[in-house]
Amino acid sequence: MEAPRLAHTMSSPTSPCEEVIKNLSLEAIQLCDRDGNKSQDSGIAEMEELPVPHNIKISNITCDSFKISWDMDSKSKDRITHYFIDLNKKENKNSNKFKHKDVPTKLVAKAVPLPMTVRGHWFLSPRTEYTVAVQTASKQVDGDYVVSEWSEIIEFCTADYSKVHLTQLLEKAEVIAGRMLKLSVFYRNQHKEYFDYIREHHGNAMQPSVKDNSGSHGSPISGKLEGIFFSCNTEFNTGKPPQDSPYGRYRFEIAAEKLFNPNTNLYFGDFYCMYTAYHYVILVIAPVGSPGDEFCKQRLPQLNIKDNKFLTCDEEDGVMVYHHAQDVILEVIYTDPVDLSLGTVAEITGHQLMSLSTANAKKDPSCKTCNISVGR
Template sequence: SDITCDSFKISWDMQSGGRDQITHYFIDLNKKEDRSSHKVKHMDVPTKLVAKAVPLPMTVRGHWFLSPRTQYTVSVQTAVKQPDGEYVVSSWSEITEFCTADYSTVQLMQLLQKAEAIAGRMLPFTVFYRNQQEYFQPNRDAQRCQMLPSVKDNSGSHGSPISNKLEGIFFSCNTEFNTGKPPQDSPYGPYRFQVQADILFNHNTNMYFGDFYCMYTSYHYVILVLAPNGSKGDTFCKGRLPVLDRSNNGFLTFTKEDSGALSFHHAQDVILEVIYTEP
């Protein structure tokens, strides 16, 4: 693609007569202001002088530290350096708007490697669980006790392909190392729903790495996606997210015991957020 999460390639028409005389390009690249946003706006990137003459189309990558999923505007101006050091410049080109893309598998693999480095040892667990506030209870009862999927919000890495796109039910599986059970308290609410691990995570489930981030604290979060093979969520994740070996990864595994039962383990040193795509 001509536009990725941190680069763009855009062409402008030029008159061929003076093209050979061009020595420099001025590039004006700005982050487009979102007037509906209350976030602190980054300062616009100032006009840059490219020190080396390059032919159009040209690719600008990394130099301006582009952010994923962000609207930008860009225009170009050509310049011819004179013997006295002054420049003869053209008028500015038309302004082009573009939006950078999500993280590719390259960036996600980099996050995956960072997460693996701090995941820590594996601890056993037996259930997935989620806590919620009381006001969710009537909605669940109205749907015959079925928990309805919701769209993943914007928390986590800004460029994660699943944010605002993937639907699912959110679960936790972390346990206290001294009891082997889920923690008694949760910031998400006092009401807890839990399900045996093998119902959601088994040989018919594909697992994907979705994100790795921190909340400016000592806690690090890893988002994993559990998608039944061939499901809508599985189709969405294929090609977008790194797939994980169910029995050999640093975050969430199951192995088959001699009795035929499955044994489950989770990483100790990261907080796992598990999205199950099919309710």
């Protein structure tokens, strides 16, 4: 049920666009409250004879669509001409009470065989909890509607971005990636206490942890993929990692070939910005056949390690050569443990720039460079 554009103001369910509404299309309308109170100008009357939807089922959930069906008594079923759907974001009790609430989405659809699809990126966002309730309705000759009582309220959560959506993000990121620069190491900045803890409690091996919620709200790796965060960008004039870092004054450096080689797979994870001119690309490196590799294979677009716009690994004259994109900041997640003995830990000479940290950073939903036309 693909919804046409939402009307800004409507005083009744009668829409001038109704003649062009197809079988599975929706139109925004102004409906009564769920408690049965009707607005005086709504043009909606209530009549108990219409069957009330019950046993509502939600299926085929994506990041911006779902299918809905329900059971109804056969009594007066043939009088039903429309379905009214009340869709709302589930209230977050921990949210800021002074923040403006999301406007509820009221939809009307012509009565069609169930299940029917509700689709619309302007009122459905990925990985978001919603409530939905349904009425049956019968349109009268004067344009008014007779409606049933509201159904019970059902809760569901939309899905993450699919590979199709991530491929759209990938293509947008490729446009601004820029030329490729050489690199020789991956590096990870942390506080001294972090490395001391790794040595004392984890046998010298850095352990994967669950990725935070930074980046796109619909990213399938946020809060799910386990890995270790690395950087690889270099300064164009020195070819070496920058001396400043947002994450800590101590840096672990490891030769690029120890993490990224023909025995690893490379995946595109996300593309985002934080209300700044800088754009970030998240890549995932996973040893072939590892649990992280299996996770990514099902959810993320895979990149050719020798030929892509972000991070490459190729052999030249018997030596592995590595390049990274100059115009985006790469955030690399390695999905297996990494032993500190494989590299070196030393204090950086630059500054700790906390303002550049992307920990749990929220994506700018208005940026045309890094957003796609599905829920943010």
